Structures are given as structure tokens and as C-alpha cells.
Amino acid sequence: MSASPASSSSPGPPSPSASSPSPTADSAVFTPPRLDGRTIAITGTTSGTGRVMASRCGMQGARIILLNRPSARADTALRELRGAGVDVVAVPCDLQSFDSVRAAARMLTEICPNGWTCCATTPA
Known part of the structure; x- marks a missing residue:
């Protein structure tokens, strides 16, 4: 007796059901905690x-x-960030130039003058 391909004992991920929620972009994107009072410098924005x-x-409130x-x-x-209500400042910086x-x-x-947190990003 051979098992049919649709057998429930076949390995692999379960098929999605109508009742299981599908992931959305919002649920897949990291949302940091409130960052009020913090200043974060980010490269490659x-x-x-x-x-x-x-x-x-x-x-989330960071500058x-x-x-x-x-x-x-x-x-x-x-x-665009200013238009969205973000407290944002631009500082020219070319990471390929030590002088910059x-x-x-x-x-x-x-x-x-009280410091900042730096987040360096790199192109994909």
C-alpha cells in the first residue's frame, strides 16, 4: 500500500489555512521603543x-x-522626514573621505554636546 502525495504524514511545512493570519509588512518591520530625548546619527539614509x-x-521620538x-x-x-514630523538635521558626510x-x-x-548614538548602514 503506497501513500498518496496528499497524505497528511508527508514532511514539509503545513499548508496555509484560511484561519491563519498572513504576515504584513508592518508586522515584519522592527519598531523600536519610544526614543524621546535621544539623538541618533544614521549613515546612508x-x-x-x-x-x-x-x-x-x-x-518614535528620537532626534x-x-x-x-x-x-x-x-x-x-x-x-520627507521633516514632512512626516521627524526632528531631523542633515550633516554632510562622505564615508570615503577621512576629511569629510x-x-x-x-x-x-x-x-x-551631550552625545549621540550612531547607526552605520551599508548599501546592499
Whole structure:
């Protein structure tokens, strides 16, 4: 006697049922706790992970410092985050230039005399 392919004893993941909830983008995206009073400097915020981090952390009350190379995309990110109500500041920073990084560090020290948290992101 052979088992049919639809046998309930076959290995593998269970088939979805009509009663099981389907995942949504909101449930799959990390939402940090409230970050009121915190300042977070994030690199690479023109797209991808950096952009999501800036938005999510900003919406949770953090002051966000965008560290990007000067570009139209950086200007767009700044404008859109401000439009969403995020307290955001842009600091020009090209991570491929030590002079640019040093200048950004000096600006961060002036903007945030009490310190900040840095989140570095890299392109995919």
C-alpha cells in the first residue's frame, strides 16, 4: 500500500489555512521603543535600511541626524522626514573621505554636546 502525495504524514511545512493570519509588512518591520530625548546619527539614509531606521526611530521620538553625501536624494530624505514630523538635521558626510568624516564629527560635537548614538548602514 503506497501513500498518496496528499497524505497528511508527508514532511514539509503545513499548508496555509484560511484561519491563519498572513504576515504584513508592518508586522515584519522592527519598531523600536519610544526614543524621546535621544539623538541618533544614521549613515546612508537616502534609501534602504538607513532610510527605514531614520523614519522608524524618528517616529518614535528620537532626534535624527542624517549623515549622507550631499545629493538630491539626501535632500529628498531630509524633506520627507521633516514632512512626516521627524526632528531631523542633515550633516554632510562622505564615508570615503577621512576629511569629510572628521568635519562631520566636529559638526556632531557642536550639534550634540551631550552625545549621540550612531547607526552605520551599508548599501546592499
